[in-house]
Amino acid sequence: MIEPQSFEALLQGDEQAFRALIRRHHANMIAVAMRYVRERAAAEDVVQETWMAVFRGVAKLRDPAAVVGWIYAILVNKARTRGKRDRRTLTFSDLDADGGPSQPAVSPDRFAANGRWSNPPLPWDDIDPERIVGGRQIWAHLGAAIEALPPAQRAVIVMREIEGQDAASTCDLLGLSEANQRVLLHRARARLRQALEDIVAMKGDAPAADKT
Amino acid sequence: MLSCEEVVERASEYLDRDLGRWGRLKVRLHIAMCKHCNRYVLQLGLTTRLVRSRPADPLAPHVEDQLIESFRQAPPEA
Ligand SMILES: [Zn+2]
Numbered sequence: 001m002i003e004p005q006s007f008e009a010l011l012q013g014d015e016q017a018f019r020a021l022i023r024r025h026h027a028n029m030i031a032v033a034m035r036y037v038r039e040r041a042a043a044e045d046v047v048q049e050t051w052m053a054v055f056r057g058v059a060k061l062r063d064p065a066a067v068v069g070w071i072y073a074i075l076v077n078k079a080r081t082r083g084k085r086d087r088r089t090l091t092f093s094d095l096d097a098d099g100g101p102s103q104p105a106v107s108p109d110r111f112a113a114n115g116r117w118s119n120p121p122l123p124w125d126d127i128d129p130e131r132i133v134g135g136r137q138i139w140a141h142l143g144a145a146i147e148a149l150p151p152a153q154r155a156v157i158v159m160r161e162i163e164g165q166d167a168a169s170t171c172d173l174l175g176l177s178e179a180n181q182r183v184l185l186h187r188a189r190a191r192l193r194q195a196l197e198d199i200v201a202m203k204g205d206a207p208a209a210d211k212t
Numbered sequence: 213m214l215s216c217e218e219v220v221e222r223a224s225e226y227l228d229r230d231l232g233r234w235g236r237l238k239v240r241l242h243i244a245m246c247k248h249c250n251r252y253v254l255q256l257g258l259t260t261r262l263v264r265s266r267p268a269d270p271l272a273p274h275v276e277d278q279l280i281e282s283f284r285q286a287p288p289e290a
Contacts, residue, residue, distance in 0.1 A: 015280060022279055026271055048279065055283045106220050115215025120248035121255055139266050146263070161263045186224035193252075193259040 007064035022051065025068070028158045029075050031147075035155040035174070036079035037086060046082050050075040068163055072173050105190035122197050138199070145195035152176075153188035160185055214242045219249045223256050 002010070002021075009017035029050060033043035053074050061067060110119040146154060152174075159170040171181045214222075219242050225231045226239045243250040 015283065018283055019276065019280060022276055023271055024268060026275065026279075027269055048282075051279050052282060052286060055286050104217070104221060106217075108217070111215075111217045115217040117216045117248040121252045123251065124255055124258070138262070142262060142266055143269060157263065161260060162266075182225065182230070186221075189224055189256055189259055189263075190220075192263060193256050196255070196259055196262070 002064045002067045004064055007061075007067065010058050010067075011061070013059070018055070021054075025071065025163070026051075028162055029071070031158045032072065032155045032174075033075060033079040035151040036076070036083035038151070039086070042082055042086060043079070046075065046079045049078050053078075069165065069169050069173065072159070072163070072165075076173055076175075105187045106194075121193075122200055124196070124200055138196075141195065141199050142192065145192050148195075149188050149191060153184050153191070156181060156184040157188040157192075214238050216242075216246060216249050219243065219246070220252055223253050226253065227257050227260065 006017050006020065010021065026047065029047045030040075030043050033046045034040070037043050037046060050071065054071055057074075058067075061070060110117060112118040146157060149157065155174055156170060156176070159165045159173065160167070165173070167178065167181055170176070171178055174181070176184070219239055222231060222235065222239055226236065229236075231239065239253075243253055
């Protein structure tokens with residue numbers, strides 16, 4: 001969501017407003033582009049071309065609420081074209097690529113045959129957002145976990161949680177059915193939860209000297 | 213009664229309030245009695261909040277400067 005003042009500044013071609021826009025969206029755009037082109041360098045090209053189109057076309061926009069969706073529509077269009085050109089477009093579906101349609105979000109090993117937890121989630125007394133905001137470790141760990149997600153899951157989590165797009169526009173932009181979008185989002189969250197559990201487990205094992 | 217495994221598969225939809233009334237009630241009944249699933253759902257919600265509030269990684273200065281340079285060369289059409 002773009003603030004009305006920033007939107008006005010963008011329309012007027014204000015350089016600082018574009019800097020802010022670039023800072024806020026560039027890395028997310030690379031993440032989404034990588035669903036279509038698997039090489040980082042190609043994703044960077046696509047994002048750069050997208051920015052060119054944004055610089056040229058932004059003055060035509062009328063609605064500040066539509067800016068982010070508009071940017072991603074340009075991006076996905078360019079990334080798709082580039083992906084086809086590079087013949088890297090996957091011929092199987094995203095759900096297959098992300099582990100198969102029937103694969104659950106949490107490993108079945110953690111449940112007993114009757115469907116109850118056999119290896120339940122660890123308590124997270126240490127991960128309290130208020131307490132960790134000062135420390136960068138958790139953000140770095142979470143950032144790495146987001147980057148390690150399968151491409152379609154990463155694209156969905158970026159659009160939904162980081163860019164704040166709703167389910168309908170995420171489906172629209174990424175060409176997903178509502179059901180696929182929901183499954184990808186759930187799997188992504190489950191993996192990220194697991195990544196946080198892993199850091200909690202690691203901290204538990206760490207020698208006292210490592211604790212600050 | 214849902215199994216823990218079934219609750220876990222529905223946890224995202226539960227948090228997003230995407231389950232129907234009956235589906236929602238079944239999850240609530242389960243997590244009221246199962247501390248592990250209760251913990252799982254809370255942690256999934258916390259994970260989501262952390263993802264949303266995570267500060268963006270700083271952009272390499274040369275990337276930003278290069279983009280701004282091309283912006284100067286191609287200002288928006290009035
Ligand atoms: Zn349970």
